[in-house]
Amino acid sequence: MIISEEERRNNQLNQDNLIQALRLLRECGYVILEAVLPSDWIEEMHSAYNEEVQKQFVEAKPTGHGGISAPLCMPFLDPLVIENPFAMQILKQAMGDDIFSYFPYGSNTAWPGCGIQHIHRDTGHLFPDEPHVLPISLAVVNIALVDFTEENGATEVWPASHLITDLQHNDKKSLEERAIQLPSTRTIMPAGSVVVRDMRCWHRGMPNQTQEIRSMLALVYFRRFHHLPDNAETFRKIIPLKVWEQMPPQSQKIYRYNLPENVD
Numbered sequence: 001m002i003i004s005e006e007e008r009r010n011n012q013l014n015q016d017n018l019i020q021a022l023r024l025l026r027e028c029g030y031v032i033l034e035a036v037l038p039s040d041w042i043e044e045m046h047s048a049y050n051e052e053v054q055k056q057f058v059e060a061k062p063t064g065h066g067g068i069s070a071p072l073c074m075p076f077l078d079p080l081v082i083e084n085p086f087a088m089q090i091l092k093q094a095m096g097d098d099i100f101s102y103f104p105y106g107s108n109t110a111w112p113g114c115g116i117q118h119i120h121r122d123t124g125h126l127f128p129d130e131p132h133v134l135p136i137s138l139a140v141v142n143i144a145l146v147d148f149t150e151e152n153g154a155t156e157v158w159p160a161s162h163l164i165t166d167l168q169h170n171d172k173k174s175l176e177e178r179a180i181q182l183p184s185t186r187t188i189m190p191a192g193s194v195v196v197r198d199m200r201c202w203h204r205g206m207p208n209q210t211q212e213i214r215s216m217l218a219l220v221y222f223r224r225f226h227h228l229p230d231n232a233e234t235f236r237k238i239i240p241l242k243v244w245e246q247m248p249p250q251s252q253k254i255y256r257y258n259l260p261e262n263v264d
């Protein structure tokens, strides 16, 4: 979607565009808001990201798709990233005001010479045994740090694939076989674009045939279910490590949000 100068200035979609963005997210499984972030801001973020990526990959020479966790400092904690106003507007309408996320957030880098990824979805359906499509409950927000082109590996996506319920989440072979019969498209977009994607939507990273890395930030947001997890007291109760260690694996799994700690 192309937004107006006024929307860019106000950091808000107008009502018509908000309705269109929500429709695209619901019906296609993703929406791209083109070049919504200021280009000087993106340049600064891009160079901070490149510096960090070099630091984190100082030894390994990556050749595939793989990103870094964003450090908990500026500019990575800029509200334009962690609560991007356009993404928030869409996500809050789609998933309610109480969406939540967690740190650190991630990123996706396609390294020069990387190949093609398996077609995959980042999450399955909430009730995979049911044939119904529930509303979105998990979304990823991508912020493109460079222009995304066919040459540098713009992600391939399968519009409306988040509505397919008859394949298991991790059944790679069936997904590939089915996807071949379905139309796909690429996230060709200028730097500073913001993508909001339903994480059930099928996609894959594509080859980067240029000499420059192709990166985007990736922030995951969850719909709040029931009263959790904003009731921190419920979740963050400390359980003595000794007690934790005596619990069978299934009990540990059920109580995984407790914090096992040495409390002697």
Ligand SMILES: O=C(O)CCC(=O)C(=O)O
Pocket (backbone or CB within 6 Å): 065, 108, 109, 110, 122, 153, 154, 155, 156, 203, 204, 205, 206
């Ligand atoms: O980098 C991309 O274009 C997509 C990466 C991706 O989907 C993943 O790693 O799960």
